[in-house]
Amino acid sequence: MNLDFSPEGFGSHAIHSTSIANGENAHLFPIVASSTFVFDSAEQGMRRFSGEEKGFIYSRFGNPTTAAAAGVIAGLETFNIKDKEGKQLQAGALLHASGQSAMATMLLSNLSAGDGILSHYSLYGGTHEFIYGFLAKLGISSVIEDFSDLNKVEDILKKHAHIKLIHVETPANPTMNCVDLAGICTLAKRYNAKVTVDNTFATPYLQQPFKFGVDFIFHSTTKFLNGHGTSIGGVLVGKDAEFMKKKGYETYKLLGGCASPFDAYLLMQGVRTLEVRMKQHCENAMQVANFLSGHPAIEKVNYNGLSSHPDHALSSKQMRHAGAVMSFELKQGLEGGKQFINNLKMCTKAVSLGTVDTLISHPASMSHSGMLREDRIKSGVTDGLIRMSVGLENINDLLNDIDQALKK
Structure with a gap:
């Protein structure tokens, strides 16, 4: 244009x-x-x-x-x-x-x-x-x-x-x-x-x-x-x-x-609002990733904004910011993941991503359900993996909702 x-x-x-x-x-x-x-x-x-x-x-x-x-x-x-x-x-x-x-x-x-x-x-x-x-x-x-x-x-x-x-x-x-x-x-x-x-x-x-x-x-x-x-x-x-x-x-x-x-x-x-939205998406995502990575109920967090992610350096080199999507696994596996999703009160339970509200989904049974399990596991999509697209909500409200869902 x-x-x-x-x-x-x-x-x-x-x-x-x-x-x-x-x-x-x-x-x-x-x-x-x-x-x-x-x-x-x-x-x-x-x-x-x-x-x-x-x-x-x-x-x-x-x-x-x-x-x-x-x-x-x-x-x-x-x-x-x-x-x-x-x-x-x-x-x-x-x-x-x-x-x-x-x-x-x-x-x-x-x-x-x-x-x-x-x-x-x-x-x-x-x-x-x-x-x-x-x-x-x-x-x-x-x-x-x-x-x-x-x-x-x-x-x-x-x-x-x-x-x-x-x-x-x-x-x-x-x-x-x-x-x-x-x-x-x-x-x-x-x-x-x-x-x-x-x-x-x-x-x-x-x-x-x-x-x-x-x-x-x-x-x-x-x-x-x-x-x-x-x-x-x-x-x-x-x-x-x-x-x-x-x-x-x-x-x-x-x-x-x-x-x-x-x-x-x-x-x-x-x-028209892409830049301002992405800035807030990314700011919220970084805080959510830090919160999850330090939570005792969480086994692993996949977010390239964290220094623990294997591609953190590469992401920092070719991206302005790591973005607003992450995935994570609970220590209780699939059952823990289902309980976490069901306990959420504010976050939206839905597939897709990139909307102003935070979306939570279970890839193995949703977005990646058409793959053979063997291929899915090789791709890193385990049975208990949770994907989160972090939205634009107030960060305290977002963290409070995640925290209460993990405690129950």
Whole structure:
């Protein structure tokens, strides 16, 4: 999204990129709730379909509101990042009906039968199922490895020349493991593979993967970008704008995963407060993590903001802050975890994350329930693991609710 001034701050860019020019001079970009768009003439319709003339045709192909929202996220992911020529990086973006849909477009526009994808343990359950289950039916093979050892990653790339894509989730769901983006991108370039990153947990405010050489970024915009739990959505952002206009767009259009203009509008409203929300989310999360790590009922806390987390140093290097999501295990295991969840009074018992209220879930029986238990355990999702997305409540109220739930 191009502005006619150059803001120094991320928040300024987020606010003013959502107030872009529109035909009615509305302060905020309006909802264009139309399935189709009118041509002035038969000739104009022909020119639009042939690509000779720019313009909207049908909302599955593109819509003013969804295009504006996609441009906003692309602008945030590329904020203050220069291309090889020293100019502002211009990425392409496509807004989808869900994060899962954005991921599908990303994978299917880059991979064909005979190709391979390399990824790591500890992924969102839906991602794991899609990569290791669905893609296999299309003749696309998958390899899983521990990305904490880049030598192992390079060994796999040497042995499997058919690997065309390396998929990364950092921080990973729900162990908060982090991946060295610069190191992975160096290897990918050496072995002619592209790198994709799920940046949902971090948001572009905390982490900008394009800085490290990543090719594609996607988000479930449902989470922190929207921030209020009011809609489902996803976005795919590609550093190669031409690829996004052609192969990426054609895949997106044919899969039919277009976003609703209503959801796009809600997304743009959420983005306006992204910086201030993330600051408070992160401040609260750090205090909650410290509280849990010192509590006698807690066996383990997975939060990369803690010095005890194995990826604390890496997280500090490539992220502005560790974020607002963590997971933990109680000493009483699964039964203790269930009792803890049932005892909560203020925290919300629900899946998803990134809303203004604190959300508590049980990954093994919820978000990761579609995985084989063996794969789930290898990914760090044990039977008793609890995931928490820390919200914006008063920190004393939040700690009091957690403390009383642990004591009962």
